[in-house]
Amino acid sequence: MIELHNVSLSYQHDTPALNNVTLNIAKGDFALITGVSGAGKSTLLKLIYAALRPTSGQVMVDGLNITGIPVSQIPRLRRKIGVVFQDFKLLPGRTVLDNVALTLEVLGWGKNDINRKVYHILKQVGLEHKIKSTPLRLSGGEQQRVAMARALVNDPRIILADEPTGNLDEASKEKVLEILKEANIRGSTVVIATHDRRLMGDWCKRLIVLDKGAIVENTDVS
Amino acid sequence: MSHEKKKKRPKLAREGFLGRLHYFIERALLNIRQNVLVNLITVGTISLAFLILSLFLLIYVNLERVTETWSERVQVTVYFDRELTSGEVASFSSKIRAAGGVSGITYVSREEAMRRFAQRLKGQEKLLQDVTPETLPSSLEIRLKRHMREGEAIAGFVARLKSMPGIGEVQYGEEWVKRFSDFMVVVRFAGLLLGGFLVLAVVFIVANTIKLTIYSRKDELELMGLVGATRFFIKVPFLIEGVLQGIVGAGLALLLILGAYSLFLHNADFLLSFSQAAAGLVFLPLSHCAFLLAGGAMLGFLGSLTSLKRFITL
Known part of the structure; x- marks a missing residue:
């Protein structure tokens, strides 16, 4: 469902936000991307909904190569993706x-x-x-x-959630995760980016750990 | 799987052309309702800018009217040293009309000339003792259309007259016409310059006001793009809103100036009136009002379009 091949991305002259990232998130996966702040989690999500373009490498979403996707095609892509933003x-x-x-x-x-x-x-x-x-x-x-x-309202194929539990109390966290689990059961591929590795539960099917823009762990935990 | 089921999606009531149009208009009106204060400020600013422009136009239109009255004094007179028969009058008249730009021709017979002369010298009848109608010339007085009453146009017309057989002396107050033409050049140049500056100022004010209102909603623009809206879909309600703001702003300015006109200006004959005929101010003609409204709509549209280009990040 989501494939990244040797993707790197640099913001102007800074050190790369993503460095040669390759990963494959299958249809129906529930993936958790963790890492400290600045590890490149949000950047990775933005690549998937075409808010950013890779400096090099290829990004495939739902069978479509979106690396050089024309601006006019972006809305069609985004209608398949539900994004939960960090700042709502x-x-x-x-x-x-x-x-x-x-x-x-x-x-x-x-x-x-x-x-x-x-x-x-x-x-x-x-x-x-x-x-x-x-x-x-x-x-x-x-x-x-x-x-x-x-x-979630249009039953998207992919749900991307950037720090969906940040600043929430335990009860709210549970509720939020429950909603995402249900969406996953209904068929959506869910990708959560979080710094909080404790969110990892038995419902999680893939764990990806990022550090300084590179993948240091990519485990199938289903 | 749910995605396979999704292919049987619900009927999309607003997917066709009419559905989309309905949505865009509804969204634009809703946006105005949800951002009343911003819209009020925008419309108010546009209205003030247009008020200044409308006032200028009102003054200009009335100035034109005054000069129109003045220019009516311009007439060309062809003198004859004999009385013309009605056949000759008709023949000359049709030849003169063929020269173009003539709005009317009056034949002044020697008797009529004598009567006018006597009227002009009322109280000094002694001066008329030796004057008989036979000593006065008969004449054809030619009134010209507006565009023929100035400078080269009238000189050209007179030259054409002089080349006609049977026509000798022609007079048209050359000096006065020249001064009038020079004055009109100054009036038009000043009007163009001032009007140009005013239009520029209005464009600048309206465009920037609209830019500010769109800037205040840039989060909305960004979000629309993020949930899959096309540029077109994002833009149209804002463009409709801009057009409405422009029309309402210009319309309000016209209403204000109409109010001021009805209350104070319509009988302000001390302003701009140098002759009885031009006494009192006239309001802007319907065509000018329509032009201002269309200008408002156009500025609202273009102001929104250029601002949207900057703020849609999609």
Whole structure:
């Protein structure tokens, strides 16, 4: 599902953020990418949803080589990928419903279908009662779950989550992981980037450890 | 697997052309509602900029009207040392009309000339003692269309007249026409210069105001791209919003100036009026109002388009 072949990426004159990375995440995998801050975890995720381009090497996503993907093709790629951003990226002036609906509006869904689907996904993440609230009135854990709902609402083939449990209490962490596990069971390939290796559980199928932009461990743990 | 099932996706009510159009308009209106304050500030700024431009136009239009009245004094007179028969008048008239740019021709007979002369010398009738109609020439007074009343146009017309057989003396107040033409050159140049500066200022103000409103929503633009929206999909609601802001801003400026006109300016005949005919100010013609509204829409559109190019990172 996700393949990287000898991928390197440098930000201008800095030392490379990724250095000759090769990995293969199969369809239906639940992969955990860990490493200290600055190890290249977020960079790797950004490569997968084409927010960054590799300096060298090839990136394949869902059978498509996206290394030199034209800008006009990027939206089509991103519609297959649900991304949970580290900073949530929720629109503060819009309701939870509007925030989650954005993913479906882009696809051209009608209002009624959107309302039904958003309610359904919010129920899954336990936030259906907050549908009319704005993100500013939600706790950090709740905001994180709204961000997850937005990423999951169109049943994407791939879910990328960047530090999805950062700054959350234990109960919220559990809830977030539970949601991702369920998405994985429903067929989505899930990739989590986190500095917290303790998240590793029996549900995890692949562990990738990054250090200074290079893979130091890539284990199939299923 | 769920992905195989997904091929039977729900009916996408807003996928076709009309569906998309409906979405874009709805989204633009929703955006305005959700960002009322920013929109109010934008519309207010656009409106102020257009108010200045509209005021300038109002003054310019009225100045043009005054000069139009002045230029009506320009007329060409062809003198004859004998009375013309009605057949001759008709023949000369049709020849003169054929020279182009003529709006009207009046034949002034010797009797009529005498009557006018007497009227002009009212109170000094003694001066008329030895004057008989036979001593005065008959004439054809030729009124010209607006574009023929200045400089070279009128000189060319007179030259054509003089070349016609049977036409001798022609007068048209050469000195006055020259001064009037020079004055019009100055008025037009100043109008063009000032108008040009004003238009530039309005473009600058509107474009930058819109840029600020779009900048304040750059997170939204970024997010749309991240969830798979195409550039087109992101842009259109913002463009509609920009066009609406431009039209409403320009419309508001016109309403304000119409209000000021109705309250104070319509009878301000002390302004710009140098003759009875030009007393009072006229409001902007409908074509100018339409031009301002279209200008507002265009600026809103282009301002949004250029700003969006900068802020869409996709």
